[in-house]
Amino acid sequence: MTAYLTRVGREEVDVVVAGDGDELRVSVGGRERHVRLFEIVPGWFALIVDGVVHDVGVVPDHETPSGAPGTHRRRTLVIDGHIQDVEVLRGAGGRAAARAAAIAEKGGAQVRAPMPGVVVAIRAAEGDDVDVGQPLIVMEAMKMQMDVRSPARGTVRRVHVAAGGEIAGGQVLVTIE
Numbered sequence: 001m002t003a004y005l006t007r008v009g010r011e012e013v014d015v016v017v018a019g020d021g022d023e024l025r026v027s028v029g030g031r032e033r034h035v036r037l038f039e040i041v042p043g044w045f046a047l048i049v050d051g052v053v054h055d056v057g058v059v060p061d062h063e064t065p066s067g068a069p070g071t072h073r074r075r076t077l078v079i080d081g082h083i084q085d086v087e088v089l090r091g092a093g094g095r096a097a098a099r100a101a102a103i104a105e106k107g108g109a110q111v112r113a114p115m116p117g118v119v120v121a122i123r124a125a126e127g128d129d130v131d132v133g134q135p136l137i138v139m140e141a142m143k144m145q146m147d148v149r150s151p152a153r154g155t156v157r158r159v160h161v162a163a164g165g166e167i168a169g170g171q172v173l174v175t176i177e
Helices: 095-106
Strands: 002-008 011-020 023-028 031-041 044-049 052-058 073-079 082-091 109-112 117-122 135-141 144-149 154-159 172-176
Touching: 031 144, 135 172
Parallel strands: none
Antiparallel strands: 002 011, 002 082, 011 023, 023 031, 031 044, 044 052, 052 073, 073 082, 109 172, 117 135, 135 144, 154 172
């Protein structure tokens, strides 16, 4: 469980996040919500809050010069087309930092499909060394093609899908170690 003090607009809000992976329990100002988070493409997410889907884009971090965990950080979010500035005043380094630390600790990652679709192309083969952000799979969903990118640096240990195959949302596509 991780607690944060945030500022949304002019209002300060306590946020507590519990859970792991894409299934979270988030308490915002004392009100608990069930949250699922799927990265659609880098920086854009489907955020499902109590069964309601929201589109969320994250503008890259603007950290304080020290950049140390727990310091003041500001983010600009685009939520369902509306721009909102959010500041993390106190707390851990955030969900992205926690996920990156978990990947580094495990020495790998399972890359999952952000939504149901079809594999159009495979950009990395078993045994390939990959960097963070490198395209691994090209998939098509809702008549749009998107790259599914590596969340970690490592070696592709297994490609679980084939070009032309249908995939389910959350299905493991690639394992990286």
